[in-house]
Amino acid sequence: MSTTHFPIAIIGAGLGGLTAARVLHVHGIELAIFELEASAAARTQGGMLDIHETNGQKALHAAGLHDDFLKIVHEGGQAMRLLGPDGTVHVAEEDDGTGGRPEVDRGDLRDLLLGSLPGGTIHWGRKVTGARTLGDGRHEVTFADGSAITTDLLIGADGAWSRIRPLVSSAWPAYTGISFVETDLFDADTRHPRSAAVIGGGFFIALGHERGVLAHRESDGSLHVYTALKADEGWLDTVDFTDQAAAKAAVLAHFEDWDEGLRALVADADTITSRRIHALPVGHRWHRVPGVTLLGDAAHVMSPFAGEGANLAMLDGAELALAIAAHPGDTEAALAAYEEALFPRSEESAAESAANLDTMFGECGLEQMVAFFTSGPAAQ
Numbered sequence: 001m002s003t004t005h006f007p008i009a010i011i012g013a014g015l016g017g018l019t020a021a022r023v024l025h026v027h028g029i030e031l032a033i034f035e036l037e038a039s040a041a042a043r044t045q046g047g048m049l050d051i052h053e054t055n056g057q058k059a060l061h062a063a064g065l066h067d068d069f070l071k072i073v074h075e076g077g078q079a080m081r082l083l084g085p086d087g088t089v090h091v092a093e094e095d096d097g098t099g100g101r102p103e104v105d106r107g108d109l110r111d112l113l114l115g116s117l118p119g120g121t122i123h124w125g126r127k128v129t130g131a132r133t134l135g136d137g138r139h140e141v142t143f144a145d146g147s148a149i150t151t152d153l154l155i156g157a158d159g160a161w162s163r164i165r166p167l168v169s170s171a172w173p174a175y176t177g178i179s180f181v182e183t184d185l186f187d188a189d190t191r192h193p194r195s196a197a198v199i200g201g202g203f204f205i206a207l208g209h210e211r212g213v214l215a216h217r218e219s220d221g222s223l224h225v226y227t228a229l230k231a232d233e234g235w236l237d238t239v240d241f242t243d244q245a246a247a248k249a250a251v252l253a254h255f256e257d258w259d260e261g262l263r264a265l266v267a268d269a270d271t272i273t274s275r276r277i278h279a280l281p282v283g284h285r286w287h288r289v290p291g292v293t294l295l296g297d298a299a300h301v302m303s304p305f306a307g308e309g310a311n312l313a314m315l316d317g318a319e320l321a322l323a324i325a326a327h328p329g330d331t332e333a334a335l336a337a338y339e340e341a342l343f344p345r346s347e348e349s350a351a352e353s354a355a356n357l358d359t360m361f362g363e364c365g366l367e368q369m370v371a372f373f374t375s376g377p378a379a380q
Contacts, residue, residue: 002147006032008324009141009151011131011164013037013122015106016296016313017157018113022063023321025117034126034141034149036158040114042124047224048074048216049109049310050101050203056311059318068112073102074219079202082373084366085209087259091373092200103202105219106310128163137291137331139167153331154292155320157313160278162298168286169294173278175233176303176357180277181251183269185223192223192268198261199223206262207366211254213262225265229254230361236274247272277303282350285343293335295320300346305356308349316342 008024010017013035024031037043051057051069060066078101082091114122127144131154134140139154141164156164160173188196196217198204204215215225229235229251239250251266266272279302286294293299296313320338327334359368 003140003150004147005150006030007151008032008153008155009034009149010155010157011128011141011162012156012158012296012298013114014157014159014296014313015110015113015310016317017155018110018117018317019059019063019314020155020157020295020317020321021121022065022113022116023059023318024324025121026062026064027321027325029321029324031121032149033122034128034143035122035124036127038125040111040122040124044107047106047218048103048203049106050078050103050307051109051314052101052308052311055308055315059311059314062318062322063113063116065112065116069104069109070102072108072112073104078103079200080373081200081202081204082366082369083198083204083206083262085206085211085255085258085262087198087261090366090370093373094201101307103216108219128158131164131167133167133289133291139291152291153324153335156292156294156298157296157317158298160280160297160301162294164292165294165298167292168289169284171280171284173280173301176277176279176354177230178277178303178357178361179229179231179236180275181227181229181236181247181266182271182273182275183225183227183266184271185225185265185268186270187221188217188223189221192264194261195223195264195268198265205360205369206258207360207369209257210361210363210365212360212365213265215265223265225269227251227255227266228361233276236276239274241272241274244269244272247274279303279350279354282354283343283347284350285339285347288332288336288339290332293320293339295342299342300350302350302353303357304353305360306349306353308353312346312349315345 008031010033080093130142142148185192206213212228295316323334323338
């Protein structure tokens with residue numbers, strides 16, 4: 001088995017790992033990324049993200065990419081609509097261009113980060129099979145292709161099911177009680193005009209009866225929809241998602257009393273897939289382990305109901321890289337400083353996400369969310 005040494009190894013080329021790599025590169029620090037996917041084009045990268053001034057945009061400033069980010073923002077994407085199950089619009093906010101959470105296509109943002117790194121930085125098609133401590137802060141990582149690396153600093157940016165996390169923590173993501181069924185409606189204005197009119201120009205929420213529909217208008221003119229249900233962990237296994245008609249019927253059986261315009265977001269969809277929503281315990285943290293740390297979902301995967309996941313991952317990456325740059329030759333001081341800030345900020349966001357889940361899918365979810373958007377600072 002061949003083994004190569006890298007001073008800094010980042011496992012995972014998601015937004016957090018790429019941001020860390022970019023900020024390290026800006027500071028002239030050598031690093032390598034190892035990514036499971038075979039190439040940058042191996043799969044689509046998901047839907048729209050709102051990038052917040054306080055974290056995601058802060059990371060982009062540190063990466064020297066904020067001006068380029070503004071060029072790929074989806075105009076009008078900060079519009080928001082909140083409906084009830086009967087189709088009544090309770091809240092409607094337009095995007096006047098002054099909001100602090102501009103929307104961007106995840107794929108476009110990832111491409112921006114990828115393009116900012118030197119060629120050869122990312123080693124594609126490297127599936128991690130194991131990681132172990134060698135002592136003195138060094139680690140070895142092995143891959144499915146039979147290769148291995150050693151590193152002085154191992155950064156786990158490999159998502160919710162991180163293979164690096166067990167080096168520092170025995171915690172594992174747990175099912176939150178919410179299952180998503182995701183649908184796409186392509187070329188919406190032409191092929192699905194009713195659904196396009198229901199969603200509007202940006203983010204969309206419909207809530208009621210401990211169920212919900214969340215959606216975005218994508219930059220390519222499609223609609224991406226998340227139908228959310230409180231369900232047993234095994235419920236999705238009872239639905240055959242290879243049979244679109246059967247899958248749609250199974251989902252719509254839970255929305256029989258909903259407005260037909262909302263049901264059409266599933267009934268008329270061009271695709272249908274599913275996923276369970278998992279989260280690490282709120283306040284997840286670990287004792288300092290020499291030569292290794294985590295960022296993004298590997299460190300604090302949470303439900304998506306605060307909209308912070310991608311933003312936190314990017315801020316994690318930037319803050320970690322800045323800490324490394326600020327402590328040349330002292331990796332442990334850098335990691336200690338990074339984790340000291342990481343733990344409280346991720347706990348705050350995880351608590352918010354968990355509370356929002358309980359609110360949105362509670363008995364009075366619609367009423368509470370209307371109040372959230374129409375009163376106090378949240379309405380500003």
